[in-house]
Amino acid sequence: MLGLSWAQLWGAALLLLNTQSAMTQLTIQVTDKDSVVKAGQAIAKPMMKFYHENETEGIPGKLTDTxxxxxxxxxxxxxxxxxSNVDTYNDVVQHDLMFQSGRDYNxxxxxxxxxxxxxxxxxxxxATITASETEFKEVSGKPSWTSLAAAVFNMQIGRWDMTSCGGGERWQIWPIQNGYAMKNAISNGGLFALGARLARFTKNETYVQWADKIWDWSQESPILNxxxxxxxxxxxxxxNCAKGxxxxxxxxYGTYLLGAAYMYNYTKGDDRAKWEKRVDGLLETTFKTFYPKQYGGxxxxxxxxxxxxxxxxxQLCFKGYLSMWLATTAILVPSTRDKITPKLQGSLEAVAKICSGESDNLCGLxxxxDHWDGTKGLEVQMAALGAVSSVLMLLSEGKGPSNVDSNPDAKEAPIDTGGGNKDSDISTRPITTGDKAGAWILTVLTGGLAAGGVTWLLKAS
Structure with missing residues (x-):
């Protein structure tokens, strides 16, 4: 080694690192279910390790700063x-998902x-409507997963705000929160998707009416063209929601696409044709926007x-959500399957290369x-697992998401949400003039930032 220059030593070190990285890359054949399942196991192991390491004071389901x-x-x-039928962490997920529903299950x-x-x-x-649709084990003596999802939905539509913009869901709940003035896509699109899924699962037409209402408001606002x-x-x-x-x-895009796919699958006749057009339109824009040609498309x-x-x-999590929701769309709207499949398979082939961090298949951003970029944490592992699951969903020759007929154990039973606010100091005292002034200052700042890309200030909550 004495005859080597520093440049030669550095080059040798880089070669060694790259070799080690290549050795830990995942081996995935995107058309072979067993290899995709094994990749998911490799990705999930560090994900759950990060989860337990970041639990706040050991509280199940409560992560540090989020x-x-x-x-x-x-x-x-x-x-x-x-x-996948891999149930390694089912007990933890079942317990912690129910634990965080709280005393009022909402x-x-x-x-x-x-x-x-x-x-x-x-x-x-x-999360809970996903548990219902997949027939995830219920918790004895507790409300069904569908009941929990319905409690969230019913509480949220109680916050539908008619004081401005003709309706819509605000981003934040309390007037004193920064961002209260915002009405955003994820809050409204997520509520739309949840309502559409509850409609299909429970066959309750009230959810259909709300899904229509949320979509209609979104397209009348700047949020959805x-x-x-x-x-x-x-x-x-x-x-008054003049610009976006x-x-x-x-x-x-994933939330609106998912909800539209469920509405297509549940409705008939002219309504189904309407939702199919919306699914196709959202897919086209999604593909053009988020699958850059310079990376193969x-x-x-x-x-x-x-x-x-x-x-x-x-933001590290987002791609995993869209991947799974694209797969659901392919299942619920069969005419989209041939367009969606190459996108999901191509992404998973890419994930196989970047989940090569250290010796633990850490996944990058x-x-x-073509290699791990050094990013590590629960969020990037979760996104990669979403990519794995999306391909597995297409490889699984089973039925689509369950409904109450195929999963009667998850039938909905009303939960009294109590308005959702009874335990909060903010809601049990009247809003004072000071509160209103503080809220006005915060929302003015938020409104000014919105025009220039306020999304950079997404909270970590």
């Missing part, structure tokens, strides 16, 4: 289990309710933050890279 991410992780695991416990946004609570509703199917991230009540923030995120990318390496912990 809450909803655990709920979306449970949703992702349940989807993987349902198509995912609005007083420990968190004072700082939650509508999107935070909504993700737990998506019903001709181009461009989805804005948010709009502001401060100017055009920042693009995968999960916004079949690898998913969150284009707003990935090129500048500025994705926060929320940018799926279009």
């Amino acid at each position: 809450w909803y991410v655990a709920g979306s992780m449970f949703m992702t695991w349940i989807q993987y289990w349902s198509v 995912y609005f416990d007083s420990n968190y309710s004072q700082w939650l946004g509508n999107d935070d609570q909504m993700f737990w509703g998506l 019903n001709e181009t199917y461009f989805i804005c991230d948010s709009t502001s009540s401060l100017d 923030d055009h920042t693009q995120w995968t999960y916004n 079949n690898v998913l990318s969150d284009i707003t933050c990935e090129p500048v390496n500025k994705c926060d912990r929320n 940018r799926w279009y890279d």
